[in-house]
Amino acid sequence: MIRLYKDVFAGYILGVIAGIILAVLLIVNDVNIFATYLLEFVWLFSFRSICYGISVKRVNRLVAVMNQECQVQEFLRQMICLQENAKGKVMKLYFAVNLAAGYLNLGDVDTAFYYLQNINTDRLNFRGKDRLLITYYYNFSVACMMKEDWEGANAMLSRMRSLLDSVKLKPVEKEAYEGFYRIKCIRMQALQGNYDGAENACMEALEQSESLLRQVSLIYFLRDIFLHEGRWQEAEKCREFIRENGGDTYYVAKVG
DSSP states (O other): OGGGSHHHHHHHHHHHHHHHHHHHHHHHTTOOHHHHHHHHHHHHHHHHHHHHHHHHHHHHHHHHHHHTTOOHHHHHHHHHHHHTTOOHHHHHHHHHHHHHHHHHHHTOHHHHHHHHHTOOGGGOOOTTHHHHHHHHHHHHHHHHHHTTOHHHHHHHHHHHHHHHHHSOOOHHHHHHHHHHHHHHHHHHHHHTTOOTTHHHHHHHHHHHOOOHHHHHHHHHHHHHHHHHHTOHHHHHHHHHHHHHHOTTSHHHHHHO
16 A cells, blocks of 8 residues: 555665664664664564555545545546555555456446456455455446446456355455445346335435545435336425536446
């Protein structure tokens, strides 16, 4: 994560060099070798933690540009620039997940597929991959639904379900992922003409949603339900909310 921002990475390198110089000075001045090693370890660990924290905060602010402001193109512009500095399998999966999400929210399914299909999930083996993979399968299912590939969507949701059942998650995380999974299964049924239980599920998901982008996507689904049932005034209210809050997402273009 530190490598994503050149200024943070440069600061980290300078901090490492300063730590080495400090260690040399202590050794030259006959400071206890054990104390020197301990100080060096604390220095490097602390400095790395600070730089990592700065990078995480910046990335979180960037993600908020899409999730809280619905400005997807700006999110993608910055994310693509950062991708040039990304190294390793963890970052490759991280960027695949986020870039795919961005393009899906623009309605560009083909580009989303490009990023998703470039990841071989069977060969991934690193600590903490499960949370990223849950989101990866979720995004892949969304892409399949937009292509009306119901078999593919079912396969991705099944993989997501398997991970949710097998990995240990914090209760808050578990509840959030379960909500994403549940609403996506109901959405897929609705896209195939079965709207049973869709409105209640959508309203429940809205009550738990903290992201503006998710609210927009759920209200887009709710509008679809109202149109299906001929509830035109309620559908129009949903349309107004999407137009006012949807930013440059494809939901705005879809409702007209």
